[in-house]
Amino acid sequence: MDDDARPEARLTVLSGPSGVGKDSVIESVRARSHWVWLSVSVTTRKKRENEVDGVHYYFVDRVEFERLRASGQLLEWAEFAGNLYGTPRAAVEARLREGVPVLLKIDLQGARQVRAAMPEAQLVFLAPPSIEELKRRLIGRGTEDEDTIARRLAHADEELAAEAEFDRTIVNDVVERAADELVGLLGSSFLTPAQLSSTRLGSAGSSSTGLSSAGLGSTGFSSTGLGSTGSGATGPGSAEFGAGDFESGNLDPGHLNPGQLNSVHR
Numbered sequence: 001m002d003d004d005a006r007p008e009a010r011l012t013v014l015s016g017p018s019g020v021g022k023d024s025v026i027e028s029v030r031a032r033s034h035w036v037w038l039s040v041s042v043t044t045r046k047k048r049e050n051e052v053d054g055v056h057y058y059f060v061d062r063v064e065f066e067r068l069r070a071s072g073q074l075l076e077w078a079e080f081a082g083n084l085y086g087t088p089r090a091a092v093e094a095r096l097r098e099g100v101p102v103l104l105k106i107d108l109q110g111a112r113q114v115r116a117a118m119p120e121a122q123l124v125f126l127a128p129p130s131i132e133e134l135k136r137r138l139i140g141r142g143t144e145d146e147d148t149i150a151r152r153l154a155h156a157d158e159e160l161a162a163e164a165e166f167d168r169t170i171v172n173d174v175v176e177r178a179a180d181e182l183v184g185l186l187g188s189s190f191l192t193p194a195q196l197s198s199t200r201l202g203s204a205g206s207s208s209t210g211l212s213s214a215g216l217g218s219t220g221f222s223s224t225g226l227g228s229t230g231s232g233a234t235g236p237g238s239a240e241f242g243a244g245d246f247e248s249g250n251l252d253p254g255h256l257n258p259g260q261l262n263s264v265h266r
């Protein structure tokens with residue numbers, strides 16, 4: 001599918017447990033949907049061999065991350081499995097102002113912060129077909145040591161249990177199919193939970209995967225737990241950040257063609 005139609009600009013968050021396939025699905029979305037802009041996060045994590053600074057992440061040390069966080073340059077941020085991650089605020093706000101749909105790939109804590117700060121954002125949960133398959137993917141990727149895999153899987157329980165906080169669930173059974181579904185959501189008209197409760201339409205989310213460790217099924221749209229800051233993360237600052245900090249055009253994956261993207265994504 002090659003869709004160049006540009007839907008109304010809005011912010012979409014894609015979350016899901018580590019190893020579920022967020023990067024794989026996003027790579028597929030971006031290869032076909034050039035109208036979507038993928039935010040590049042800042043992180044203190046060590047760069048993986050195949051990663052490019054400024055394309056996959058902006059890799060910084062903790063001092064720099066703290067400077068960005070304290071000066072309000074991050075829209076949201078979180079500590080995940082021992083590393084800090086955050087979304088540069090200015091680039092996201094600029095794209096939305098320009099009318100470009102924006103996609104954030106962030107963890108549960110970050111998704112909750114975005115929901116609190118921007119209730120109109122669409123939150124999409126990417127779920128694995130099964131927990132066994134999630135483990136297979138995380139281990140099979142071969143980018144983390146045993147200890148890190150264990151920490152990421154420990155987070156997965158909490159993330160799977162939070163599925164009902166999301167507006168939609170996509171099961172990543174087959175990358176291209178899941179990507180098709182995400183493209184559909186990026187361009188679809190959508191009622192936020194706030195709009196839903198005012199119109200009293202009830203649940204409009206997609207079906208539950210029933211994978212949460214608590215055995216809770218998703219009820220689709222849910223207002224419970226929304227706006228929580230999540231485990232250990234505090235809300236982002238509010239000041240605007242200086243222009244240009246993250247705006248290096250050469251490093252913007254939005255300027256890469258699909259071939260280039262395929263070569264830089266894992």
Ligand SMILES: Nc1ncnc2c1ncn2[C@@H]1O[C@H](COP(=O)(O)OP(=O)(O)OP(=O)(O)O)[C@@H](O)[C@H]1O
Pocket residue numbers: 016017018019020021022023024025137138140141172173174175266
């Ligand atoms: N639908 C799928 N079927 C089989 N394997 C998949 C599928 N989607 C992704 N994978 C594989 O699973 C592994 C993890 O995928 P990926 O790195 O995209 O996950 P992620 O959710 O972005 O992880 P993280 O949050 O840790 O960055 C990769 O080796 C990828 O090739």
Ligand SMILES: Nc1nc2c(ncn2[C@@H]2O[C@H](COP(=O)(O)O)[C@@H](O)[C@H]2O)c(=O)[nH]1
Pocket residue numbers: 015016017018022041042045076077078080085086087105106107108109110111
């Ligand atoms: N809250 C945020 N979470 C983020 C951000 N960028 C990435 N992430 C999430 O971190 C984990 C681990 O990612 P990895 O690249 O180290 O495998 C994953 O769940 C991402 O979604 C961010 O800016 N904010």
